Amino acid sequence: MYESYHAAHGRTxxxxxxxxxxxxxxxxxxxxADPLRAQDPIRQHQPASAWTADIGVGVLAQPARGTGxxxxxxxxxGRHVAxxxxxISGIVIGSHIEDVGAPGPDRYVFDRDxxxxxxxxxxxxxATPRLxxxxxxxxxxxxxxxxxxGSVGTPVPPGFPEPSSGSGWDAGVALLPxxxxxxxxxxxxxxxxxxxxxxxxxxxxxxxxxxxxxSLGAAFSW
Numbered sequence: 194m195y196e197s198y199h200a201a202h203g204r205t206x207x208x209x210x211x212x213x214x215x216x217x218x219x220x221x222x223x224x225x226a227d228p229l230r231a232q233d234p235i236r237q238h239q240p241a242s243a244w245t246a247d248i249g250v251g252v253l254a255q256p257a258r259g260t261g262x263x264x265x266x267x268x269x270x271g272r273h274v275a276x277x278x279x280x281i282s283g284i285v286i287g288s289h290i291e292d293v294g295a296p297g298p299d300r301y302v303f304d305r306d307x308x309x310x311x312x313x314x315x316x317x318x319x320a321t322p323r324l325x326x327x328x329x330x331x332x333x334x335x336x337x338x339x340x341x342x343g344s345v346g347t348p349v350p351p352g353f354p355e356p357s358s359g360s361g362w363d364a365g366v367a368l369l370p371x372x373x374x375x376x377x378x379x380x381x382x383x384x385x386x387x388x389x390x391x392x393x394x395x396x397x398x399x400x401x402x403x404x405x406x407x408s409l410g411a412a413f414s415w
C-alpha cells in the first residue's frame with residue numbers, strides 16, 4: 194500500500210549518484226584548509242571522547258507531486274568503538290511537509306509527516322584538532338503519514354488515502370549515507386553541518402525514490 198499510493202501520486206526520483214556526487218563536492222569545498230595556528234591551545238592533542246551527540250535544524254526533501262520539502266529537526270548520538278576512530282551512530286529525523294498532493298484546480302490538500310530513524314557507523318576521513326569531516330552509513334525505518342487538511346475547488350470524494358496500518362503511518366526502509374562537517378569552538382562543543390541522502394529501499398522495484406537532508410546545528414562530546 195505504501196509504494197502503490199506514492200506511485201499513484203507521482204513521486205519523482207532523484208539519481209543516487211548525483212546525490213553522492215554533491216555530498217563529495219560539498220565536503221571537499223568545505224575542507225580546503227584549517228586556518229588556525231599550531232599554537233592554538235585547542236589544537237593540542239586530545240583523546241577521543243567516548244560519546245558524541247548533535248542536534249540540527251534544516252530542510253528535508255522527499256519526492257512528491259506537490260511541495261517536496263519542509264523544515265526538519267535531526268538528532269544523532271554516537272559512541273566510539275574502543276581502539277578505533279569508528280563511531281556506532283544513530284540518527285532521528287522529524288519533518289512536516291505541506292501540500293504534497295498533485296496540483297490542480299479541484300483537489301484535496303494533504304500534508305505529510307516524516308519520521309526517520311536509522312543506525313549505522315560513522316568515521317572521520319579528514320581530521321585536525323578543530324576540524325573533522327566524517328562519512329556515515331546507516332539503515333533504518335522510514336515512516337510517513339498523510340493528513341487531509343483542506344481542499345481547493347470542488348474535489349471528488351473520497352480523496353483520502355487508506356493507511357497501511359491502524360495507526361495511520363506507512364512504513365518503509367531507508368539507507369542514509371551522509372557527510373558531516375564539525376568545527377570545534379570549545380573543548381567539547383562544535384558547530385556541525387550535515388548533508389545526507391535518504392534512499393528508499395525494499396520497495397516494489399527494490400530501490401525507490403531518493404530524498405535528502407541538509408542541516409546545521411551544534412555537536413557535543415564527553
